[in-house]
Amino acid sequence: MGSNVWMGVRGAEQWIKAPAPRTPFQAVGWSETTQGRNGRTTGRRSRVTHMEYELSWPTVPTEIARKLTDMYYGVDGDGLIYWLDPMLKNVLPAHWSFPGLGCTDGPPIYGKIRPEAVATTANAKGLPHVSAKFTAISGYTPPRCYIPIPPGHAAHIGVHQGTAGATDSIVIAIPQSASGNTGTISRLPGIAPSSSTRFTTVIPRSGSMTGIDIRLAPGETIGGVTLPSTGTIAGIMVEVLPIGQSPVGQGFIRGGGNSGCQMFDPPTETPISAYRNRMSVSAKLTEVGP
CATH class of the missing domain: 2.60.120 (Jelly Rolls)
Structure with a gap:
């Protein structure tokens, strides 16, 4: 997969430049703790989690940024968004x-x-x-x-x-x-x-x-x-x-991996240079699939 990742709405995936390294791929679950009067702590947590991905591209052509926003707006369909982590x-x-x-x-x-x-x-x-x-x-x-x-x-x-x-x-x-x-x-x-x-x-x-x-x-x-x-x-x-x-x-x-994600908020786009057609873009994907 090299410097690209395979990503998109089911059936309409495409190669997109890999996001910046060191962005969080966080497994998120439920937990609750109680602090006792004796100083000890008890708690409960879920074993199962869902994945949340904080993806960012510090500088990409405008066309790449549009591919991400198109996923949010459903240009290629309203299905879940999938992507393959090449390290898995x-x-x-x-x-x-x-x-x-x-x-x-x-x-x-x-x-x-x-x-x-x-x-x-x-x-x-x-x-x-x-x-x-x-x-x-x-x-x-x-x-x-x-x-x-x-x-x-x-x-x-x-x-x-x-x-x-x-x-x-x-x-x-x-x-x-x-x-x-x-x-x-x-x-x-x-x-x-x-x-x-x-x-x-x-x-x-x-x-x-x-x-x-x-x-x-x-x-x-x-x-x-x-x-x-x-x-x-x-x-x-x-x-x-x-x-x-x-x-x-x-x-x-x-x-x-994940069973399919959604963007609950639109990607954040920051213009860098109109002359060079460059933008910075970030997007959060949350796993919601079965």
Whole structure:
């Protein structure tokens, strides 16, 4: 991705100059503390957070600044804004990469009630200690997590099971275009806790495809094959890389991405030089996706 980032409304992403370094990418959650008369402190906090990005471009051409303000005004559509942090080894948001968060106070990635918490089978790759067990619900429409894929790139996906011997995954990937579903749905194989494998499936961008939706599909029939009605997931990983490159590293990495953002305030623009057509611009993106 070099000096650019892939960013924009779903289906209309584009390359934009990378924001200035050292700008805050802040995970924000809820907390409350109480100071006791004995000098001690007690408190509670949410485990799950949402991401807030303070992005700034100290000097860019006016055309680049307009691309950002166009996202605020909905010139390319009124959908959520997505962007890929090129430093991430797992672009999923935390609660999608670690479904066990839905067993406590996180948003479940499937179902109307919290999934069953299951102790993850002992392993050497650092999977979360708690896995989430999901069971099929008739007539239920599950949430999706969209991952944009830039031209010339591919998504590497690994679904890590939480129990020994379980290799039949309930997770699927659906190719997306600007107008919705496109192409063939991928049934994602499960990876046993004892396996050192990190990724099993590579989905390159092709044709009209702009990215993929990840979702759970227990009990559904996909491509003539019926998925298990229950499944226990410890973690999911998605890394987006240029086609031909392979993920580097070992073990499980929790996601640090987002499920879609909004700008609640318009970007701030400061003219620098009309003669040189330069501006300074900053924007705050807040994660609001499922």
